[in-house]
Amino acid sequence: MKINLKGLFNRKEKKNSRLYAKSFEIRKAMLEMCINAGKGHVTSCLSCVDILVALYYADLMRFDAKCPDSFNRDRLVLSKGQASPALYTILADLGFFDKADLKGFTKLDGKLAVHLQKSVPGVELTVGSLGQGYGVAAGMALSAKMNRELHNVFAILGDGECYEGSIWETAMFASHNNLNNLITIVDRNFLCVTDFTEDLVALEPMEDKWKSFGFGVIRINGHCFEEILAAIEPLRSHSSAKPTVIIADTVKGKGVKSLCYDPLWHGCAPGNKVATQCIADLKRRYEDGQ
Amino acid sequence: MANKTQRDVFFDRVYELARVDRDVIIVSADMSAPALDKFRRDLPMQFVNVGIAEQNAILIASGLAKEGKKVFCYAIAPFITLRCLEQIRVNSCINEIPITIVGMGVGLGYHSDGPTHHLIEDVAIMRSFPGINILNTTDNIMAASLVSIAANSSVTNYIRLDKDFHDDVYSAGADFSSGLNKIKEGRKMIVATGAMVHSACEIAASDYGVIDLFQIPINREAFIEAINGVEKIITLEEHFLAGGMGSAVCELFNDCDIKISVKRLGLNARAGYESCYKYGGREIIRDNFGLGFESIKEEANNFFK
Incomplete structure (x- = not known):
């Protein structure tokens, strides 16, 4: 089956300059971190960077970088844990931990690995086994309901993760229990590990x-x-009795032309010449404002 | 014979605890029990039914527990363990979120239901995870006592409830803090667990000693003290021999250089699951697995001769 992926993005992207600039900064720092380590699921990060930037820099999520476990924080479960470099870069930028730690990504004595780990300030849960973070997020949302607490639980799922049956066990449960404090975002980048x-x-x-x-x-x-x-803002105040899922159509590798639309870039960091090309691609894209 | 099952006394105690602590929650994979009826009636906000979805039960329980709830996650034993191994590994062990996994009908307890409902491999599997405390209940006194031990634990406890009615081996107020109890002194000792403790007591009569080893990992110090002066040991479990309680005892002896002769008695795996298709009661299946009461007795008498 052939689908026109590029056709999905004919909708005009309006520019929000502050967030747009931040998304460039985070993409670049994430890319450099992964290139430096020679590891990381770069394309999986690039597809969800903008969602994460919106959550953290547009006041969609309550958090306190100085007190990551503060009780009233909104919780984020990045169930697609392979996108950890994107989240780590943001958490470091916000001061949850020292930016210098990014250089130790997957290195000896480093604190950060390919999949998300809870020992990092600002991270709720160690994930990496797909389909699991979502159920735990639903349990966290249910606890908030039981205690009449007002914080939200955001869960970011990969579309490839939606092949796991446990996602749908949790979806059934969340809707039956009216977990409208669970805000689900599917990073719909149309690519899995080996294919579309x-x-x-x-x-x-x-x-x-x-x-x-x-x-x-x-x-x-x-x-x-x-x-x-526009999608997330109303959900924060539980505007609907039902839980809501945001299916976010994305491009795996977004921002770096040479990594897009090619399944074989899953799970890799570009090396040598390609790495230089990637940084150049990214700069050109943002300069051109495409 | 007791007129209540371990399950009923267990959930009666959970109910008492939940009445005074609204953080006590039961997550059920659509399993009920007479004792749960009043829980559902009186404390509906503390009872979460996820449907027949054990993997999700573990995930929801872990999410609740991560936020500070004391969660009892309950289903038929093979399904709340073997079906959910990875959910348990990731959340209870890797993420260190403590819950209480309550498995109903371990061993050959569901004797009329065929092999899918038997659970004779789980000790080997669950004990390979760091951070899981296996508690194999012997009688109703123990089942009730384990509730507060589990609710206040900082690790995940896996409680194996037996389906049968058993006489109490223990008296009210018995201490279960050490993970094992010596029920009878003896230089020839049967170390048994779960439902087999009852067989062990009967076989031992006045000739042999009995230790109820109900917790794995084994409390090393307490066990070494309990077997001080013992000459020979038989381990007895309703579980395949590979990796079970008897294996754990032998590993401990090897690691601590303890030279006591051990004979392991458990379910013989040579014929696979064939014996699980025998019907007519638990004892018939045990007998087909080479663990019938008479054969245990004969093995014990020969070994201890």
Whole structure:
């Protein structure tokens, strides 16, 4: 099955200059960190960077970098734990820990590994086994409901993760229990490990699947800050009784042209010449404002 | 014979605890029990039914526990353990989120239900995870006592409840803090666990000693003290021999250079699961696995001769 991925992004991206600049900064720092280590799921990070930037820099999430475990914080479970470099770069930028620690990514005596680990300030849970973070996030949201606490639990899932049956066990549970404090975001980048999802085992129609599980569904361009903000903002105050999923259509490798639309870039960091090319790609893209 | 099962006294105690502590939660994979009916009626906000979805039960329980709840996660034993191994490994062990896993009907307890419902491999598997405390209940007194031990624990406890009605081996107020109890003194000792403690007591009569080894990992100091002066040991468990309680005892002896002769009695795996298809009661299946009461007695008498 051939699908026109580029056609999905004909919707015009409006620019929000502050977040747009931040997304460049984070992409660049993340890319340099992974290139330096020769490790990291770079393309998986690039597809969800804008979602993370919106959550952390547009006041969508409550957090306190000086007190990462503060009780009233919103919780974020990045269930697709392979995107840890994107989150680590943001947490370091916000002062959860020293930026110098990024240089130790996957290195001897370093504190950061390829998959997300809870020992890092600002990280809720060690993840890496796909399909698990979401259920724990639902349990955390249920606890908040039981205690009448007002914080939200954000769960970011990879689309490839939605092949795991446990995602749908949790989805059924979350909707039955009206966990409207659980805000689910699917990073729909259409690529899995070896192939495009629709050629592998089709995940579409994604919206219908979630709707049939009792979710409110919003489908957005996951690289457009206006759309991300417009989707998430009302959910923070629990505007709907049902839980909502945001299916964020994204590009795996977004921002770095030479890494896009190629399944074989999954799980790698570019090396040598390609690395230089990637940084150049990224700069050109932001300078051109494409 | 007791008129309540371990499950009922266990959940009666959970109910008492939950009445005064709203952080005590039961997550059930659509399993009920007479004792749970009043829990659901009186404390509906503390009872979470996830449906027949054991993997999700562990995940939801872990999320609740991460936020400070004291969670008892309950289902039929093979499904809340073997089906969810990775959920347990990642959340209870790697993320160190303590919950209490309550498995109903261990060993050959569901004797009429066929092999899918038997659980005769779990001790070997669960004890390979660091951070899981296996508690194999012997009688109703112990089942009730384990509730507060588990609720106040900083690690995940896996409680193996037996399905049968058993007489109490212990008296009210018995101490279960050391993970084992010497029920009878003897220089020839049967070290048994779970339902087999009852067989061990009967076989031992006035001839042999009995230790109830209900916790794995074994409390090394307490066990070494308990076997001081013992000449020979038989381990007895309703579990495949590979990796079970008897294996744990032999590993401990090897590591501590203890030279006591040990004979392990458990389910013989040579014929695979064939014996699980025998019906007519638990003893019939045990007998087919080479663990019938008479054969244990004969093995013990020969070994201790």
